Amino acid sequence: MRKNRKSRKNRAHIQPPNLLGGYKHVIMQTNSDVIMRIDILTLFPQVFESPLSCSILKRAQDEGLIEIVLTDIRDFATDNYRKVDDKPYGGGPGMVMMPGPVFDCAEHVRKLSPDKGRVILLTPQGQKFNQAKAIELSAEKRLILIAGKYEGFDERIRIGLDAEQISIGDYVLNGGELAAMVIIDAVVRLLPGALGDEDSAKDDSFSAGLLEYPQYTRPEVFRGMKVPEILLSGDHAKIAEWRKQQALERTKKWRPDLLKDNNKK
Numbered sequence: 604m605r606k607n608r609k610s611r612k613n614r615a616h617i618q619p620p621n622l623l624g625g626y627k628h629v630i631m632q633t634n635s636d637v638i639m640r641i642d643i644l645t646l647f648p649q650v651f652e653s654p655l656s657c658s659i660l661k662r663a664q665d666e667g668l669i670e671i672v673l674t675d676i677r678d679f680a681t682d683n684y685r686k687v688d689d690k691p692y693g694g695g696p697g698m699v700m701m702p703g704p705v706f707d708c709a710e711h712v713r714k715l716s717p718d719k720g721r722v723i724l725l726t727p728q729g730q731k732f733n734q735a736k737a738i739e740l741s742a743e744k745r746l747i748l749i750a751g752k753y754e755g756f757d758e759r760i761r762i763g764l765d766a767e768q769i770s771i772g773d774y775v776l777n778g779g780e781l782a783a784m785v786i787i788d789a790v791v792r793l794l795p796g797a798l799g800d801e802d803s804a805k806d807d808s809f810s811a812g813l814l815e816y817p818q819y820t821r822p823e824v825f826r827g828m829k830v831p832e833i834l835l836s837g838d839h840a841k842i843a844e845w846r847k848q849q850a851l852e853r854t855k856k857w858r859p860d861l862l863k864d865n866n867k868k
């Protein structure tokens with residue numbers, strides 16, 4: 604036990620490589636031009652380095668569409684061991700995240716920007732994330748995502764922070780970091796200007812309650828498989844009709860539950 608704590612303490616002092624110019628533990632007010640500010644509260648900020656440093660998420664930051672601020676919950680521990688977890692009352696396996704450091708961290712982060720933000724607790728017990736939720740979240744000015752670890756959060760964190768709970772699926776991850784990353788990735792691609800082509804997200808699977816139609820690119824024939832003639836015809840109206848039909852057919856075949864959900868609406 605003691606050994607574990609010691610090694611955790613050591614790890615916490617490893618300096619992270621340069622992400623967004625170093626972790627922004629202390630950041631002033633949001634640049635008012637950004638479309639969205641995303642705060643991530645985590646015990647493992649280093650998990651975010653790679654996904655935030657490439658492709659669309661990097662470009663969105665470089666172009667000032669989004670601002671992502673990582674805050675290490677462990678910085679809000681109050682003892683020399685930087686302890687953030689403890690044994691569960693009533694016994695049982697594992698460790699539980701203590702309320703003090705998470706509350707202090709969340710209260711500190713909330714004050715960093717005038718926008719109060721929508722606070723989201725990542726937990727397998729939350730409402731299941733989907734495209735509709737991604738669209739809903741993409742309208743926010745600020746998201747505050749709190750990633751758990753170990754056996755999860757002390758219940759008073761959920762109650763006291765009055766946070767929305769989101770799960771990315773019916774399975775249990777080791778921590779909320781990857782869940783937070785999934786949400787960020789899905790939300791940011793919906794922000795105006797994030798994708799090269801504004802229309803890209805419009806036809807994506809789930810956006811209109813259907814799977815997307817089949818896509819083809821060069822070569823015209825690959826290992827005997829030909830691109831459908833209609834796509835080479837140049838007739839945009841017919842292509843649009845064909846794609847609509849294909850989207851419907853594959854949804855019926857592979858995800859009939861989506862059609863049932865649409866009918867319920």
Ligand SMILES: C[S@@+](CC[C@H](N)C(=O)[O-])C[C@H]1O[C@@H](n2cnc3c(N)ncnc32)[C@H](O)[C@@H]1O
Binds near residue numbers: 749753769779
């Ligand atoms: C090992 S899990 C704790 C699970 C908890 N004991 C339970 O059964 O509800 C540790 C952390 O990973 C994150 N996590 C795990 N699965 C998740 C999921 N499906 N969606 C979102 N977050 C998840 C949460 O932040 C959670 O606090």
